[in-house]
Amino acid sequence: MKLAKREKLFIGGAAGFIGILVIMQLIVFPYFDEKSRMKKEIQSFIKYSELLDEVGSRGQSDSFSAGRDRILSERSPSFSLMSFANESAIAAGIQPKNMKPSKGREKDGYVEDMIEVSIDGISSSQLYDFLYRVEKPEEYIFIKRINAKKIKNQEGYLDATIRILTYQKQES
Numbered sequence: 447m448k449l450a451k452r453e454k455l456f457i458g459g460a461a462g463f464i465g466i467l468v469i470m471q472l473i474v475f476p477y478f479d480e481k482s483r484m485k486k487e488i489q490s491f492i493k494y495s496e497l498l499d500e501v502g503s504r505g506q507s508d509s510f511s512a513g514r515d516r517i518l519s520e521r522s523p524s525f526s527l528m529s530f531a532n533e534s535a536i537a538a539g540i541q542p543k544n545m546k547p548s549k550g551r552e553k554d555g556y557v558e559d560m561i562e563v564s565i566d567g568i569s570s571s572q573l574y575d576f577l578y579r580v581e582k583p584e585e586y587i588f589i590k591r592i593n594a595k596k597i598k599n600q601e602g603y604l605d606a607t608i609r610i611l612t613y614q615k616q617e618s
Contacts, residue, residue, distance in 0.1 A: 527547070528561055531563055538579055539575070540576060543564045545563050546561065547561045548561070556613040556615060558612075558613060560590065562607060563607070564605075564606070566605050568603065568605075569603055569604070570602070570604065587611070589609070592609075
């Protein structure tokens, strides 16, 4: 069946129109929908993080001052964060590569006592066990930061650097 030039043009125009509609439906509209969804998620995340900051700072300051004196005074005067971290590492079956102590800022007569523990070639289960043994919020011993990297040539092992924080009575 032969089509006239006018019919061919009509079919070509209809196919082009349908093609444009398909492109719009599959590419353009989802792009703008995703863009608006991302904006809403970002705004929601910002509101949520502001709420967490507000609640966290209020809760931390209240809880920090409430039981801090009693808990830290019950702690043995010979308590050493470095030995505590070392004992926790041994109990978790790992050998720290490096332990670097440092002092942080002063707050209400207490000074932050920090130690940075570097561990090479640790499995994720050993890291979990170590973190579980180290962090004791009820004794004001916290994990402040964890930096873990995969070891490229050893599947399933990590190099980790963990910053542990506690408070000590500031000596006059």
